[in-house]
Amino acid sequence: MSLSNVGSINQPVILKSRVHVRMFYVTTSRYLADYAITCDSDFSLLADVAMDVTSGRISWIGKETDAPPHPGPTTKLGGLVMPGLVNSHAHTPMTLVRGAGDGLPLMDWLTKVMWPREGQMTPEDALWGMRLGAAEMLLAGVTSTCEMYLFEEAVVEAAQEVGIRLAMTPGIISALHGDSFGATENRITDIAEFHSQYHDPDSLITVGFGPHSAYDLPLELCSEIAEAARELKALLHIHVCETKTEGAELEAQNGGESTVQLLANHGVLDGRVLAAHSVWLNDSDIETYEQKGVRVAHCPVSNMKLASGPAPIQAMRAKGIDVGLGTDGPASNDDLDLWQEIKVAPLLTRVTTLDASSMTPQDALTMATVEGSRAIGNDDTGMLQVGSKADFIRLDLDDPTFVPVTNNDELIAHVAWAGSGRHVTDVWVGGTQVVAQRQLTNFDLEQALQQVQSRGQRLAKDSGT
DSSP: OOOTTTOOOOOOEEHHHHEOEEEEEEEEEEEEEEEOOOTTTTTOEEEEEEEEEEEEEEEEEEEEGGOOOOSEEEEEEOOOOOOOOEEEEEGGGGGGTTTTTTTTTTTHHHIHHHHITTTTOOHHHHHHHHHHHHHHHHHTTTEHHHHHHHHHHHHHHHHHTTOOEEEEEEEHHHHHHGGTSSSSSSHHHHHHHHHHHHOOOOOEEEBEEOOOOOTTSSSHHHHHHHHHHHTTTTTTEEESSSSSSSHHHHHHHOOOOOOHHHHHTTTTTTSSSEEEOOOOOHHHHHHHHHHTTTTEEEEEHHHHTTTTTOOOHHHHHHTTTOEEEEEOOTTOOOOTTTTHHHHHHHHHHHHTTTOSSSSSSSHHHHIIIHHHHHTTTTTSSSSTTTSSSOOOOOOOOOOOGGGGOOHHHHHHHHHHHHHHHHGGGEEEEEEEEEEETEEEEOOOOOHHHHHHHHHHHHHHHTTEE
């Protein structure tokens, strides 16, 4: 049923079968706000807004005075509404190891702290870690997340319970678990079966493949995984060129070709590909991304914390490459509040380019919403427009950081530079309210805090780290 056929409210919908006829009513809910940032192709800031939601999608948005008649439920929100934020690269169950290994560079951080602790992790640990992280994200206005992790069934279960939209890309990581979890034919087959069971773009869950990296997995295996993803038209989510030295051995063994070129030569970049980090790229690599249609997850806070380097985001976006924002794992950030990335991404770009105009507030908000949504494989979220899924948030503008406002550009700048999770009061995912007046509507946060505290202590003790 298309939205154009829905009407305004309580329109009867008739379902016929050979046995009986059923009739139910589709209800449209209207929301009124002082302002709305649409994050669509026009990037509009609307004032005195009405937005209608029907069957989990936006069916009308515009000025309240222009809205069609609506005798049904109306909620006066005030404040500002905008699309929910999209975390385009995360390892959220790592809430269990948050804060560990501080001060170490990436490879030491992984091999000496992260992987030993994760090697002790159980599916139930991952379940509680994801529950807490999903709750943390929703409270900050993050309505979608793209996860690369193991224990994928537990991650999906947690996302469904808490109510966050999830692009799940089960990890394939030979260095962590070897043949028991990593680089085997069985793992690829298992993920394909997992895809057939859980992938449902009309619900909250989509499924892809998550090969860790070219320095962890053989190129031939990466190629095989990419082919499996293409057969299912699924997302391939892979770490690429996060640090300056991670690909040195691989590149030396292959005549000095860059990691990106090697991946391209093996067909890994064909299909729908999300390349996380992509810090150490040359001009030729960026051209390859453009030609292949690769999308990027930019994780500026994590890249700075681990001293990985600044990614050439402006050069990529100038080529039309979609770039989303990601927190990376909560152990390398250590926060899942994507508002930090909205502020830090333009700061890092400006200081590395020495150009104060090199990334605008509109750019940062676009990356955190619609570009991130496209990057993780969701083309109908991340914007407020008719037909989009109703993933949206309300910000409280009665805050010193949002005053004064003398024009539209200033309000948008306030949101990008000063916005944070503390300003988010209400959150909807697919038209369902999951945060109301800064409280989760269907999840016990206190229990999750207690569980992650005790389980995190056990992982540290059992791993000897």
